[in-house]
Amino acid sequence: MRYLLRKLGFYLVALWAALTVNFFVPRLMPGDPVEILLSKLGQHGPVTPEMRASVEALLGTNTGEPLWSQYVHYLGNLLHGDLGTSVVFYPASVGSIIEQTLPWTIGLIGLATIISFLAGVGLGTLAGWKRGSWLDTLIPVTTMFQSVPYFWLALILLFAFGSIWPVFPLNGGYDVYNVTPGWNGAFLGSVLYYGALPAITIVLSSVGGWMLGMRNMMVSTLSEDYMVTAEAKGLRPGRIMRRYAARNAILPSVSGFAISLGFVVAGSIVTESVFSYPGIGSALLQSVGGNDYALMQGIFLVITLSVLAANLLVDLLYSVIDPRTRARS
Amino acid sequence: MTMTTELSEQAINQNPEEPIKVRRLARNKKLLAGLLIGGAILLFGLIGPFLTQDPRLVNDIGLAGPSADHWLGTTQTGQDVLAQLAHGTRGSLLVGAIVGLLTLLLSAFFGVVGAYAGGWLDELFSLFTNVMLVIPGLPLVIVISSYVPDKSIWLVSVVLAITSWAGSARVLRGYTLSLRSRDYVLASRVAGERRWRILTVEILPNLIPLLASQVVFAVIFAILGEAGLSYLGLGASGSFTWGTMLYYAQNGLALRLGAWWWFVPPGLMLALFGAALSLINFSIDEIINPKLRHQTRADRKSWRMSREQLHKAKEATL
Numbered sequence: 001m002r003y004l005l006r007k008l009g010f011y012l013v014a015l016w017a018a019l020t021v022n023f024f025v026p027r028l029m030p031g032d033p034v035e036i037l038l039s040k041l042g043q044h045g046p047v048t049p050e051m052r053a054s055v056e057a058l059l060g061t062n063t064g065e066p067l068w069s070q071y072v073h074y075l076g077n078l079l080h081g082d083l084g085t086s087v088v089f090y091p092a093s094v095g096s097i098i099e100q101t102l103p104w105t106i107g108l109i110g111l112a113t114i115i116s117f118l119a120g121v122g123l124g125t126l127a128g129w130k131r132g133s134w135l136d137t138l139i140p141v142t143t144m145f146q147s148v149p150y151f152w153l154a155l156i157l158l159f160a161f162g163s164i165w166p167v168f169p170l171n172g173g174y175d176v177y178n179v180t181p182g183w184n185g186a187f188l189g190s191v192l193y194y195g196a197l198p199a200i201t202i203v204l205s206s207v208g209g210w211m212l213g214m215r216n217m218m219v220s221t222l223s224e225d226y227m228v229t230a231e232a233k234g235l236r237p238g239r240i241m242r243r244y245a246a247r248n249a250i251l252p253s254v255s256g257f258a259i260s261l262g263f264v265v266a267g268s269i270v271t272e273s274v275f276s277y278p279g280i281g282s283a284l285l286q287s288v289g290g291n292d293y294a295l296m297q298g299i300f301l302v303i304t305l306s307v308l309a310a311n312l313l314v315d316l317l318y319s320v321i322d323p324r325t326r327a328r329s
Numbered sequence: 330m331t332m333t334t335e336l337s338e339q340a341i342n343q344n345p346e347e348p349i350k351v352r353r354l355a356r357n358k359k360l361l362a363g364l365l366i367g368g369a370i371l372l373f374g375l376i377g378p379f380l381t382q383d384p385r386l387v388n389d390i391g392l393a394g395p396s397a398d399h400w401l402g403t404t405q406t407g408q409d410v411l412a413q414l415a416h417g418t419r420g421s422l423l424v425g426a427i428v429g430l431l432t433l434l435l436s437a438f439f440g441v442v443g444a445y446a447g448g449w450l451d452e453l454f455s456l457f458t459n460v461m462l463v464i465p466g467l468p469l470v471i472v473i474s475s476y477v478p479d480k481s482i483w484l485v486s487v488v489l490a491i492t493s494w495a496g497s498a499r500v501l502r503g504y505t506l507s508l509r510s511r512d513y514v515l516a517s518r519v520a521g522e523r524r525w526r527i528l529t530v531e532i533l534p535n536l537i538p539l540l541a542s543q544v545v546f547a548v549i550f551a552i553l554g555e556a557g558l559s560y561l562g563l564g565a566s567g568s569f570t571w572g573t574m575l576y577y578a579q580n581g582l583a584l585r586l587g588a589w590w591w592f593v594p595p596g597l598m599l600a601l602f603g604a605a606l607s608l609i610n611f612s613i614d615e616i617i618n619p620k621l622r623h624q625t626r627a628d629r630k631s632w633r634m635s636r637e638q639l640h641k642a643k644e645a646t647l
Contacts, residue, residue: 140608144607163587216614288475288561300468307465
């Protein structure tokens with residue numbers, strides 16, 4: 001219980017830090033983002049006083065209002081879920097755009113990351129178990145894939161399987177012309193078909209890291225005394241590998257999973273830009289391209305919140321699979 | 330520690346043909362391959378820009394394949410790809426070097442000093458590190474860099490360093506915590522050594538391999554991060570890096586037009602340099618953690634001393 005409270009406390013502090021960073025970044029930067037944003041909004045239609053107030057709460061004002069009252073105002077707006085109005089997708093609100101794009105990203109990135117994690121841990125277990133086998137010699141090759149930048153691998157795969165051999169579609173999230181979004185087979189099939197190549201890219205470039213980490217932990221675990229005992233007891237090799245070695249060796253990989261989520265999100269932004277995938281990364285880039293500061297801040301906040309939530313989840317899971325973390329605190 | 334065993338082994342070998350350490354390092358194929366590839370790219374980045382043409386020089390032979398005049402062909406506006414690659418290598422390596430150095434300083438400060446001091450300072454530093462760790466880096470970099478219209482390569486590097494040091498600080502903290510309670514550290518404390526001396530003379534040398542591998546990681550992440558940022562069009566303005574080359578190649582439709590000589594070389598350089606650094610990192614890992622060393626039966630046999638060496642060893646101990 002104390003462990004749980006400690007963790008929750010930490011994530012509250014992290015959440016506060018993220019909100020504060022989000023508050024200060026536009027205020028500390030040179031230039032006047034509020035005027036840029038308001039003049040852009042003005043090109044689309046009349047700027048109501050409410051819109052002006054919400055933009056000022058988000059990005060800062062020149063009216064000489066003290067910083068702390070701006071801060072309180074900003075937190076209040078966030079509590080009401082008011083993230084302002086987007087310029088690029090005028091007149092949609094920032095909240096509604098995030099609502100539309102977030103499921104795409106979570107679907108693609110989440111699934112691809114879980115597949116990559118499971119495959120990497122499984123292969124790493126085997127490679128560590130049979131050291132010096134062909135699987136073990138494969139590891140440098142997969143880490144080579146890892147040092148290839150996400151987007152370049154994506155470009156090459158797109159060039160090969162989109163242009164030369166047109167197996168996969170070049171861009172987009174689903175077949176816009178022939179299917180209607182909704183819970184029907186045609187749409188889901190189209191989503192899977194369009195998501196396959198981006199997912200393959202993510203898996204290819206991240207599986208090596210999991211494999212290497214798991215392999216190294218397996219090798220260290222195999223030299224523990226309890227492994228010798230297990231073998232002396234005459235247990236089946238499969239049982240030793242899974243229940244004795246892999247179960248202990250997987251712990252650092254699980255805690256690494258939490259840390260890697262931030263990098264996964266970062267990679268996804270670039271991947272989405274290569275495949276023009278309709279996720280939150282593409283929306284972020286569009287907002288950057290159009291100086292849409294309100295949307296940009298909102299998306300940064302949502303990305304940070306998702307990473308924090310995922311981290312919290314992994315931490316709770318970790319306390320279940322490793323009883324020592326509970327005992328220590 | 331290793332130094333003393335090395336010396337005594339050499340003392341046993343009355344006439345060593347070459348020092349054992351060099352021979353052992355040279356036998357480490359991963360380290361050798363990594364150093365060779367990394368060194369070649371480093372040299373290319375240092376010397377290349379002096380030997381190639383002006384990378385900005387516009388020509389009327391646009392998008393031509395490799396030829397005698399242009400070894401790697403030309404871009405859409407007839408600029409020499411090889412010259413751009415040389416300047417891009419220099420730019421990317423500069424980013425890597427700056428971020429590596431800053432990460433070293435920041436992570437050593439927050440990781441080592443906090444863990445060594447202990448108490449509330451450690452709690453504070455570790456909280457700060459963990460918060461920085463869970464705030465996703467690249468989105469923050471994108472947000473910051475979109476507010477600044479004219480960015481220098483230095484600014485981009487500093488922003489990358491600020492968002493990426495936390496991971497290695499956490500690793501260093503964990504290791505320092507285990508070091509500070511070792512017997513020899515306690516002994517030197519009892520012997521009345523000053524705290525900064527214990528930190529710099531007793532603890533820091535043991536952290537060097539770990540620091541080295543963390544810096545290598547930081548350099549990889551920085552170069553990849555900068556490439557991603559530049560590819561999105563948010564990199565340093567008016568400079569050449571591997572990422573900006575890929576950005577211009579993408580915008581010049583190199584992919585659709587099949588101009589492989591434009592988009593393959595920068596990506597390949599990125600991949601090769603990344604692979605070289607990871608190879609170096611593997612071998613550092615293997616030096617720190619002997620369990621990871623690949624030991625085949627033949628390897629173990631080669632450790633055996635020859636009859637002559639055994640004889641001499643026996644004489645030396647008598």
